[in-house]
Amino acid sequence: MAIKTRDKILNAGLKLISTRGYLGATTKEIARAAGVAELTVFRHFESKEKLFEAVLTRYTFLPVLKEMIPEIAGMPYEKALREIAGRQLQVLSLRRDMVKIMHAEMGRYPEKVQEIYHSFIDQLIKVLAAYFDGLIKKGLLREFDAELGARAFFGMFFSYFNAQEFLMRKKHRTTDQDKVVSEFVKIFVQGTLIPGAEETEAV
Amino acid sequence: MAIKTRDKILNAGLKLISTRGYLGATTKEIARAAGVAELTVFRHFESKEKLFEAVLTRYTFLPVLKEMIPEIAGMPYEKALREIAGRQLQVLSLRRDMVKIMHAEMGRYPEKVQEIYHSFIDQLIKVLAAYFDGLIKKGLLREFDAELGARAFFGMFFSYFNAQEFLMRKKHRTTDQDKVVSEFVKIFVQGTLIPGAEETEAV
DNA sequence: ATAAAATGTAAGTAACCGCTAACATACGTA
DNA sequence: TACGTATGTTAGCGGTTACTTACATTTTAT
Known part of the structure; x- marks a missing residue:
C-alpha cells in the first residue's frame, strides 16, 4: 500500500522534527520510526526539505x-x-x-x-x-x-x-501540577509577606 | 593576549548560537567569526559543549x-x-x-x-x-x-x-513598523466592521 | 635577547549527514 | 502464471561535522 507508507513517513517526520528540530531529525531516524528503509523515504519525497514541506502542509x-x-x-x-x-x-x-x-x-x-x-x-x-x-x-x-x-x-x-x-x-518534573498551581496562586494572590505585615517593612 | 582571544571566541559563540542554534552553529564558523583558527577554539574550550556552557555562564x-x-x-x-x-x-x-x-x-x-x-x-x-x-x-x-x-x-x-x-x-520585512502598529491599532480598536454597523449584521 | 606561551597552518581522523546505485524479494493484479 | 510496482538490503558516494596531530610562527614576559 503506497499511501499508507507515505503516511507512516509523514507521521514519523512530524514526530521527530517536532521533538528534535529540522536539523536534529535525521532521515535515518525518520525511516526507522516509520518502520521503513531509509531509501523508501527518498522514494516518496525527493529530499528532506520536500518531506518537511509535506509535513507542514498536512499537519x-x-x-x-x-x-x-x-x-x-x-x-x-x-x-x-x-x-x-x-x-x-x-x-x-x-x-x-x-x-x-x-x-x-x-x-x-x-x-x-x-x-x-x-x-x-x-x-x-x-x-x-x-x-x-x-x-x-x-x-x-x-x-x-x-x-x-x-x-x-x-x-x-x-x-x-x-x-x-x-x-x-x-x-517541574514529577511534581504534581496541581501543587504547582496552588503554590503559585498562594504566592501571588496571598503574597509572600507574612499576613498583616506591610511590604515595605520587610528587609 | 590569552584572555582577549577567549573573549572573542565566547562572543562569536554567543552570536552564532543565538542566530543558528546549537546544532546550526559550527565550530569552524565560530572560529572564523572570532578571527581565530578553529584549533584555537579547542585550545580554550575542550569541546563545543564546554564552550556553550561558558557562553551561558557569561552572557x-x-x-x-x-x-x-x-x-x-x-x-x-x-x-x-x-x-x-x-x-x-x-x-x-x-x-x-x-x-x-x-x-x-x-x-x-x-x-x-x-x-x-x-x-x-x-x-x-x-x-x-x-x-x-x-x-x-x-x-x-x-x-x-x-x-x-x-x-x-x-x-x-x-x-x-x-x-x-x-x-x-x-x-513584515521592509514595511515600516509604525505603519504596522497603526494598522493593528486601527483594526482592533476600531474594528473591521463598517462604522455604525452591528457585528452580527455582516454576512 | 631569550625562553615560554599562545596562535597559525596544513593535513587528516572517525563519525555522521543527505542521498544514490544495484539488486533481491514480496505482493497484488491481469 | 507472469508482470509491474513497492519495498528491503547492502554498500557506498561526496560532503560536513567535531576534533586531533605535528610543526612553524608569532607574541609576551622576563
Missing part, C-alpha cells in the same frame, strides 16, 4: 483553514472568525511541539528552512486575507490591508497561545 | 544575579525584587535571540544540550531561592517552597517578556 492549520473557508462563507462575520480562532487554537495545542520548533527555527538556519516556513505562513495569511478581501469588496467591511489584517488576527491568537504555554509548562 | 542573567545578591541583601524586600526583575528584563531583551533559541532547544535534542540548559536554569533558580530562604528563616516571609517561588518569579517575567516579543516581531 498544520493550513489544510484545516482551507477546508473551513467554504463552510464559513455563509456565516455571520463574527461567528466565522470565532470558528477560525477556535480551530486554530485547537490545532496549535494539538501540534504544540511543532509550533515551538517553528517559532524557534523560523528566520534562522539554514536558509532553505526559512523559506519553507515563510512560504507556509504566507499561504496561511493569504487564505484568510482572501476571505477578508471578499467581504471588503462586498462592502461589508471597511477598507483595510487584508494581509496585515490576517497577520494581526493570527498573531493575536498565536501570541495568546504562547503566553498560555509559557505559564503552563515549567516542567 | 545570561546568572552572573548578573550573582553579583546583585550582596547588593540587594540590605534592601527592602519589594525594592530588591523590583531590582531583580528590572535587571532580568534588561538582560532578556539584550539577549533576546539567545533567549528564543533557549526556549526552543530546551528539553529537546541532543540530550547533552538539554542537560546544559537545565543545569543552567537550576543554578538561576537556586540563587534566588537561597535569597528567599534567608528571608523566610529570618521570619520576614511566610513559609513557602523557595524554589517554586523562584521559578514562579522568573516565570512571570519571562512570560511577560515573551508576550511582548511576540506582539512586536511580525517581521
